Amino acid sequence: MDGERFSGGTTTVVRIGRTVRRPVRDWSEAVQWLLGHLAAAQVRGVPRWHGVDEQGREVLDFLPGEVGAYPVPEQARRDSALVSAARLLRRVHDATADLPDKTGHRWWPPAVEPVEVVCHGDFAPYNCVFQRGETTGVFDFDAAHPGPRRWDLAHALYRFAPMSTVDSPPVAEQARRARLFLDAYGRSRGERQDVVDTLGPRLLALVDFMRARAADGDPDFARHLADGHADLYLRDVEHIERHAPTWAEVVVG
Template identity: 45%
Template sequence: MEEVLSGGNMTSVVKVRDTVRRASGPWTPAVHALLGHLRRRGFDRAPEALGVDERGRENISLLPGSVATYPLPEHVLSDRTLVAVAELLREYHDATADFVPPTGAHWQWPSHEPVEVLCHNDFAPYNLMFEGDRLTGVIDFDTASPGPRVWDLAYTAYRFVPLTDPANPDVPYPGIAEQRRRLELFVRSYGFAITPADVVEVAIRRLRELVDFIVTQARNGDEAQQKVLDRGDTLIYERDIAYLEANTWS
C-alpha cells in the first residue's frame, strides 16, 4: 500500500510502510553515499539510504514527525527554533567535512568554491522535520553538492530569520531591527567565523542563482519550474534581493 506524502513539489513522494520512495536520478548514488557517511559519523537525524526499489525509485527510511509548510506555524519562526536550526545545520556540516565523494560523483545542483562541506542547498522549513514544536531531523538531500558553509547558512537564514521584504506573502515582516537581531542570533548559534554581512552577501547570490535556475529550466521545458515561474516566485525573490541590497546588515 502506497500513501502519497505532502510536499514533493518537484517529484512524487510516497510512503511504503516505514520507507519513502521517490524518483531517482544520476545524483542518487552520490547522495546515498553521503547519507551512509552521515550514519557512520553518528548523524542520525537524516534518512538512511536503502538503495532503489524494483521500480527504480530511491528507497530511504521514513523519519518521525512532519515538515513545516507555508503559512508557517508560529513556533517555526521562534528564537528557540532558529537556534535549533543553526545548531542542526552546524552538526550536519561538521559530519560532512571529511566526506569523500565516490569517483565520478554526479550532483544535481552545481558545486561552489571554496569547498568546505557538502551543502544541503535547501535547508528550509519544508525539508525539516518537527514533532510538535521540536526540530527532529532533515530530509531531501537530492540537491546536495560541495560548497562553503556560508552557502547553506545564507538560504537557511533567508527562510528562518526571515530575510524578506515587507511585501513577501509567505511570512510576516518582523521589521529590519528584528531581522538584524535574529540574523546575529542565527550566526552566533551556528558558531563559526562567518558574519551576518557574509550571510546576506551570499544570500543575494544564492537567490539570484535560484531565479536564473527557475527561468532557465522553465525555458527548457521543465513543467515543475514553469509552474514555479507562473505563480510568481521569481518576482518575490527579486523583490527580496532588492531589499537585502538596500539595507545594511553588519
C-alpha cells in the same frame, strides 16, 4: 498511512510504513553517497537510504514530526526551532568537511567554489520536521552540492528568519533571528559578514538556476516562474540590499 502521497516539491513521494519511496534521479547516486557518509558519522536527524524497491524507487527513512510547510506552523517559528535547525545544519556540514571526494559525483546543482562542505542546498522549514518546538530532522537532499558553508547558511537565513518581504516579521526581528541562527551555528564576526554578503548572490543564483531548468523544459520550474517565485526572489534581493545597515548592526555586530 501506507501509500500516503506527500504534496509539494518537484518529486512524487509516497510513504509506506516507516519509509518513503521516491523516484531515482540522475543525481541519486551522489545523494546516496552523502547520506551514507552522514549515517557513518552518526548524524542524527537525516534519513537513511535503504536501497531500491521492486518498482525502482529509492527507499528512505520516514522522519516523524510536523513538516514546516507553508503556512509555517507555530512551533517551527520558535527560537528553539531556529537554534536547533542551525545546530543540525552545522552537524551536516561538519560531517562532510573532511571528505576528499566531494566533487567526484554527479550532483544536480553544480559545485560552488571554494568547496568546503556538501551543502544541503535547500535547508528550509519546508524540508525540516519539528517536534515540541525543536527542529528534529531534515530531508530532501536533491539540491545537495559541494560549496562553502556561507552558501548554505545564506539560504538558511533567508528561509528561517525569514529575510523576505512576504510572510515575514519586521526587519528588526528578521535581523535578530538571523543573528540567533548564526550564533547557534557558531560563526565569528567575520564569518557572519561573509554570510550577509552572500545573501543577494545566493538568491540571484537561485533565480538563474530556475530559469535554466525551465528553459531546458522542466515543467516544475516553468510553473514556479509562472507563479512568480523568481519575481519574489528579485524583490527580496532589493529588500536585503535596502536594509544593509540593519544587517550590519544586528547580524554582523
